[in-house]
Amino acid sequence: MSKNSLQLRQQVWVHHITLEKGESLNFQLHGPRAYLQSIHGTFHAMTHNEEREALTCGDGAFIRDEPNITLVADTPLRALLVDLPV
Numbered sequence: 001m002s003k004n005s006l007q008l009r010q011q012v013w014v015h016h017i018t019l020e021k022g023e024s025l026n027f028q029l030h031g032p033r034a035y036l037q038s039i040h041g042t043f044h045a046m047t048h049n050e051e052r053e054a055l056t057c058g059d060g061a062f063i064r065d066e067p068n069i070t071l072v073a074d075t076p077l078r079a080l081l082v083d084l085p086v
Contacts, residue, residue, distance in 0.1 A: 010084070010086070011085055011086065012082060012083065012084055012085070013030060013081075013082070013083040013085075014080065014081070014082050014083075015027065015080065015081040015082075015083070016078070016079075016080060017071065017077065017078065017079045017080070017081060018077065018078055019041075019043070019071065019073035019076070019077040020073060020076055020077075021073055021074065021075050021076055022072075022073060023072075023073050024070055024071060024072040024073070025070070025071050026068060026069070026070045026071075027068060027069050027070075027071075027081060027083070028067070028068045029063070029066060029067060029068060029069065029083050030083050030084075030085040031083065031084055031085030031086055032064060032065050032084075033062070033063065033064055033084045034062075034063040034066075034069070034081060034082060034083045034084060035060065035061070035062055035063070035080075035081070035082040035084075036055070036060065036061045036062075036063060036069075036071075036079065036080070036081050036082075037059075037060045037079060037080045037081075037082075038055045038056060038057055038058060038059045038060070038077070038078075038079050039057070039078040039079055039080060040057055040076070040077065040078040041056075041057060041073060041074070041075040041076050041077035041078060041079075042054070042055070042056045042057070042073075042074040042075045042077070043055055043071050043072060043073045043074055043075075043077050043079065044071075044072050044074065045061065045063075045069055045070070045071055045072075046069070046070045046071075046072065047066050047068075047069060048066060048067055048068055048069075054074075055079075069081075
């Protein structure tokens with residue numbers, strides 16, 4: 001294992017997201033759970049049934065039982081999405 005690597009003992013997708021103000025990105029989630037963490041910036045997340053949740057720098061959100069999620073950047077954004085398929 002590399003000195004600068006992270007070993008995960010479960011199937012997981014980790015997405016490092018970078019968006020400019022006004023850009024959006026849609027994710028098809030692989031399982032029933034995910035975690036979203038804002039690193040820098042402000043954005044809102046929208047679910048398949050158009051529910052919206054605003055997040056700012058440092059905020060995190062658990063996502064449960066959503067088939068997909070759309071992120072829309074209100075400011076330049078950096079975030080992490082951890083998609084857990086089981």
